[in-house]
Amino acid sequence: MRFMTTSDKPENATGGESAADDTAEVTGIAAQDWDRASADPQYRAAVVDLLGALAYGELAAFERLAEDAKLAPTLVDKAELAKMAAAEFHHFERLAGRLTEIGEEPTRAMEPFVDALDGFHKQTAPSDWLEGLVKAYVGDSIASDFYREVAAHLDSDTRGLVLAVLDDTGHAGFAVEKVRAAIDEDPRVGGRLALWARRLMGEALSQSQRVVADRDALSTMLVGGVADGFDLAEVGRMFSRITEAHTKRMAALGLAA
Amino acid sequence: MRFMTTSDKPENATGGESAADDTAEVTGIAAQDWDRASADPQYRAAVVDLLGALAYGELAAFERLAEDAKLAPTLVDKAELAKMAAAEFHHFERLAGRLTEIGEEPTRAMEPFVDALDGFHKQTAPSDWLEGLVKAYVGDSIASDFYREVAAHLDSDTRGLVLAVLDDTGHAGFAVEKVRAAIDEDPRVGGRLALWARRLMGEALSQSQRVVADRDALSTMLVGGVADGFDLAEVGRMFSRITEAHTKRMAALGLAA
Structure with missing residues (x-):
């Protein structure tokens, strides 16, 4: 099976076992809903992995933000971080709910x-408030870029959910503003x-x-190929795009990446 | 001014400056809405104090629960605590929103x-998961008893809000179940x-x-008297009721209070 890879080449996206007879304009898994796509046990396993990783990511993000809230210099900052933490928790709830709905144990x-x-x-416990903000911003952005790339490979139902929980929780703008102000005040901070x-x-x-090495179904979906082995060129391009976006964000923040 | 104290003696609840002419069945501040009650600057200051204390209490509870989530022995327990933390955060939002609405800076x-x-x-950082649960349960219950007592002294709008944010976040049942199971397994834990x-x-x-000594308007409202000085007998009875309820809860938990 081959999933649709990037939006600029949908015409190459069909092929493989389950999607071979699908010749609609948007083709492959991306043209299917969950009921149809999940008939393939390997696709199903990959989505369960993906939702599980995303769900635990949100729960961990909740904890991290709540922890960072304790470092907040003011009550306003504290409340702002707590708000983002609560938003991450609600994303977790949606993902866990979806796993339950498709008959999987979220845990x-x-x-x-x-x-x-x-x-x-x-390994990356922030030692102060600014490190916490940069970490949250960098982490969220990379995760968000990654899941958006993956979303293009997903059936329509799963794609909708993944894009919904990636909705901006307001963190980026908040972090950028605070970090830039701190660098303006003391350039060495940069x-x-x-x-x-x-x-x-x-x-x-x-x-x-480490995750990719451990989880076969997930990594197979990520690189877009099963029968033909891994399409390493495509996964390489994806990592390049994510790294470039990271570099641009760091520059916008006033940091050399 | 004298606020309505407990529900068993509404007939004594009028008197003082602003409520003296109110002779309806429910009398005093409790019979008024915010617009009317807040015309008294001392009452207004007391409510701002009360909402501020309750708001920070919710924000601190959010942090504490998020922190305890890290001690959770299983992912299910972790998610359960994160859920309660998010609920506390939404209570905080309502209280902060109300403060803004009446023209006060929540911070x-x-x-x-x-x-x-x-x-x-x-002073009371729990050293393990069970201590965290007992703390959350004891703390929430005492705070809840206290605010329910105070609610009887409040104007109808503020009373509605306070009672709404005291709505059970599901913590009590969860904590009781886990603590009892742990004591059953090893009675020394009790x-x-x-x-x-x-x-x-x-x-x-x-x-x-410490708070009562610092905040005149709030403590004056709590003990139900201004012109006549503190009604210490009433505040003593309130503390007795709260302590008794605590003792009963501890017994139900299998703990000698």
């Missing part, structure tokens, strides 16, 4: 991703935070590799 | 209570948690006294 779906995500958070952002990116990549 | 209203609440949480609950009650009382 079991999340469990394979606990170590990688906890490992990431443990150097320290740039190093920090590089460390975050490195740690995120290393934990992602 | 300024909360600030006088930050030290006492942070002090309480700092002794340790009983000591812990006593320490919590002591610390809560000592921080409350």
Whole structure:
């Protein structure tokens, strides 16, 4: 099976076992709803993995933001972070709800991703408020880019849910504003935070590799090929796009990536 | 001014400056809406204090529950605590929204209570999951009893809001179930948690006294008298009722209070 990869080449997106007879304009899995797409057990397993990873990511984000709220310099900042944490929790609820709806135990779906995500958070505990903001901003943005790329490979029902929970929780604007103000006030802060952002990116990549190595169904879906083996060129391009977007965001923040 | 004290004696609840001419069946402040009651600057100040204390209490409860979620032994428990934390955050939002609505800065209203609440949480950091559950249960129950008592003294609009945010977030049932199961499994746990609950009650009382000593308008409203000085007998009875309810809850939990 081959899933639709990027939006600029839908005409190449069919093929493989289950989607071979589908020749509509939007083709492949992306043209199917969940009921049809999930008939393929490998696709089903990949989506359960994806929803489980995303759900635990939201739960971990909730915890991280709530933790960062304690570092907030003012009550207004604290309340702002608590608000974002609550929004992440509601995303978690939707994802867990969806897993239940399709007959999967949310806890079991999340469990394979606990170590990688906890490992990431443990290796990158922010030492102050600004590091926390940069981490939340970098982490959310990379995760969001990644899931948006993946969403193009998904059946219409799952795609709708994934895009809905990626809806901006307002974090980006808040973090950018605070970090830029801090750099304006003391430019040396920029150097320290740039190093920090590089460390975050490195740690995120290393934990992602760990997940990809462990979870066959998920990684197979990510790289868009099953029968033919991994389409490594495509996954390489995806990582390039994500890294470029990261570099641009860091520049906008006043940080050299 | 004298506010309505307890529901068993509404006939004594009038008197004082602003409510003296009100002879309806429910009398005093409790018979008034916010627009009328808040014409008295001392009543207004007391309500701002009360909403500020309650708002910061919810924000602190959010943080505490999110923190406890990290101690959760299973993902299901973690998600359950995160859910309660999000519920507390939404209560905070309602209270902060109400403060804004009546023209008060939520941050300024909360600030006088930050030290006492942070002090309480700092002095009573749970060392494990069960201590966290007992703390959340004891703390929520006492706060809830206290605000319900106070609600009887409030104008109808403020009373409605206070009672709404005291709505059970599901914490009590969850905590009771988990704690009882742990005691059943190892009765020695009961002794340790009983000591812990006593320490919590002591610390809560000592921080409350600190607040009462600091905030004139609030404490004046609490004890139900202004012109005549404090009605200490009534406040004593209120504390007795709260302590008795606490003792009963501890017994139900299998702990000697």
